[in-house]
Amino acid sequence: MSLLTERQREELGFEAAYDALQRDAALAEYAPDPQSRFSGLLEKKWLSTIRLQKKNMELESRVLQLEQELESAPSARRAAAASDWYPRAPPRHTLQGHRLPVTSVVFHPRFSIVASASEDATLKLWDWETGELERTLKGHTKPVQAIDFDASGDYLVSCASDLAIKLWHGADDWKNVRTIYGHEHSISDVRFLPDARHIISASRDRTLRVWEVESGRCVRTLVGHLDWVRGVDVTADGRLFASCSSDQTARVWDAASGETRAELRGHEHVVECVAFAPQAANEAIRTLAALPKTREEGVYVATGSRDKTIRLWNQHGQCLRTLSGHDNWVRALVFAPGGKYLVSVSDDKTMRTWDLASGRCVRTVEAHSHFATAVAWGRSHETVESKSRPVNVVATASVDLSVRVWAP
Numbered sequence: 001m002s003l004l005t006e007r008q009r010e011e012l013g014f015e016a017a018y019d020a021l022q023r024d025a026a027l028a029e030y031a032p033d034p035q036s037r038f039s040g041l042l043e044k045k046w047l048s049t050i051r052l053q054k055k056n057m058e059l060e061s062r063v064l065q066l067e068q069e070l071e072s073a074p075s076a077r078r079a080a081a082a083s084d085w086y087p088r089a090p091p092r093h094t095l096q097g098h099r100l101p102v103t104s105v106v107f108h109p110r111f112s113i114v115a116s117a118s119e120d121a122t123l124k125l126w127d128w129e130t131g132e133l134e135r136t137l138k139g140h141t142k143p144v145q146a147i148d149f150d151a152s153g154d155y156l157v158s159c160a161s162d163l164a165i166k167l168w169h170g171a172d173d174w175k176n177v178r179t180i181y182g183h184e185h186s187i188s189d190v191r192f193l194p195d196a197r198h199i200i201s202a203s204r205d206r207t208l209r210v211w212e213v214e215s216g217r218c219v220r221t222l223v224g225h226l227d228w229v230r231g232v233d234v235t236a237d238g239r240l241f242a243s244c245s246s247d248q249t250a251r252v253w254d255a256a257s258g259e260t261r262a263e264l265r266g267h268e269h270v271v272e273c274v275a276f277a278p279q280a281a282n283e284a285i286r287t288l289a290a291l292p293k294t295r296e297e298g299v300y301v302a303t304g305s306r307d308k309t310i311r312l313w314n315q316h317g318q319c320l321r322t323l324s325g326h327d328n329w330v331r332a333l334v335f336a337p338g339g340k341y342l343v344s345v346s347d348d349k350t351m352r353t354w355d356l357a358s359g360r361c362v363r364t365v366e367a368h369s370h371f372a373t374a375v376a377w378g379r380s381h382e383t384v385e386s387k388s389r390p391v392n393v394v395a396t397a398s399v400d401l402s403v404r405v406w407a408p
Helices: 006-012 014-024 041-072 074-079 279-289
Strands: 093-096 102-107 113-118 122-127 132-138 144-149 155-160 164-169 175-181 187-192 198-203 207-212 218-223 229-234 240-245 249-254 260-265 271-276 300-305 309-314 319-324 330-335 341-346 350-355 360-366 372-377 381-384 387-390 394-398 402-406
Touching: 102 394, 102 402, 113 144, 113 394, 113 402, 122 144, 155 187, 164 187, 198 229, 207 229, 240 271, 249 271, 249 300, 260 309, 279 300, 279 309, 279 319, 300 330, 309 330, 341 372, 350 372
Parallel strands: 102 144, 102 372, 144 187, 187 229, 229 271, 271 330, 330 372
Antiparallel strands: 093 402, 102 113, 113 122, 122 132, 144 155, 155 164, 164 175, 187 198, 198 207, 207 218, 229 240, 240 249, 249 260, 271 300, 300 309, 309 319, 330 341, 341 350, 350 360, 372 394, 381 387, 394 402
């Protein structure tokens, strides 16, 4: 009895092949022995081949399906350039543990750590991959206003309403290794300079101060604002500072001389935040402002204000574009490292993503249940096949006592 169905025998051409073999070999009287160990061998081999081909086709189809899913899924974008991804709901983690509003967030430059600061006078270190709290740092006696890691991630700096700037050393279990005093009023913001040997702070005493990390000595005081200095930022090369103030202006400073390079006037209320654009954003900003391409790279600045707007400026103080869309105070800004987007958070509880080339808001996310106070774009990197690649991750903080992590 044949192992093949009638259709299979036709597809194989079994009958024709058998007849041709009998004729060519002059075996007209040949009758196969059904008990022979070779009986049905051809049919068995053919059926095995068909099964393998079918299995192979199924696997190829599955591989193609998975590849298509990977190409379109957010998780696939971990290896993509930062310009190809911007924050989307839902959050990966909601980190809760602070007892009062969270004021600042920053990512560790090498490890999967995000640090948060709060009005409860503490700092917390979280693993943003798992959402677990790793450590709580205590030392300040009043609300902590801002924090920053140095470029290596060895040190964390914090500033607070207690007039203190504190340095925390990662190699020593994040112990407070230095406390710096000198400002005469609440300290609003603090940043490491690229050399990691100096920090700059902004204060309600209307000044910016540059401090030597090793000694804690103030090496420069920048005076110019007429009211509370709310925020400060530093260019990647450390040559320029930018500050913003309750006097409704922002300023660009020359780091070497301490002189004001430009005064940015145009906002109609307190300027809450300021951020330098990375060089990767220059092309998009030039497209937005219809600026000609020049050999010399420009420096661009973004500011956010209580007048509910974001403004983009050149380093000479010219406003290039005003971005409108938030329904309340704009509290924090961050540029995507790839240079394509600007992300903002506001007291309207949302996080908005702006396409820099067009000036359009391309995504609005209801980020928190109360005022959103801070935003940071991850500087973390992961190593794959001996190569380091950026991990796209964003964190936001809020008066609702939480930090939220938005990641692929």
